Amino acid sequence: RASKSGKCTAGKHHVFLNEVLRQLVGRKFLLLLDSWKTQADLTKFRAVFPNQDSQLLxxxxxxxxxxxxxDISLFRSWRFIHEKIEHYVRINHTEMTISDRQYFIHIHSLIHDQLSAPQF
Known part of the structure; x- marks a missing residue:
């Protein structure tokens, strides 16, 4: 059920709230969310959890x-390395499909390996 684009749509967020989060939380819980319009809609949240003593922050x-x-430190370095690899692939016409799922698995494995090095 994951989206192909990697973006969370309103429908996917509703599925997450209803089919995933609802199974994991008790009657009383606090949910912390970023301010993305897709997930920050209080009416959708209350529609899924109408009678629970829950809060949305x-x-x-x-x-x-x-x-x-x-998001500022580690992921900034991660994004920087990822962009460098993608630029290299595009400039040198390397035989890789950047939109391929296996490509992403290998790239993130490589980046993790690089950031695990002692100099980081």
Missing amino acids: IFPEGSTGYIQPQ
């Missing part, structure tokens, strides 16, 4: 770097 737009510091 939405982080303000632009605050991710302060709340999730790895």
Whole structure:
């Protein structure tokens, strides 16, 4: 049921709330979400969890770097290395299909290996 684009649509988010999250939480819980419009809709949240004593906390737009510091440090390095590899593949016309699932598995394995090196 994963989206092919990797983006969370309103329908996919509803499926997540209804079929995944509902199974995992008790009557009382707190859900922390980023301010993406797809997932920050309180009416959709209340439609799935109408009678539960639950809360939805939405982080303000632009605050991710302060709340999730790895988005600034670790993932910034990750994205930088990933972009360099993709540029290399495109410039040198390497025989790889960038949209292929196996490509992403190999690339992220390579990046993980590089960032696990002692100099990082």
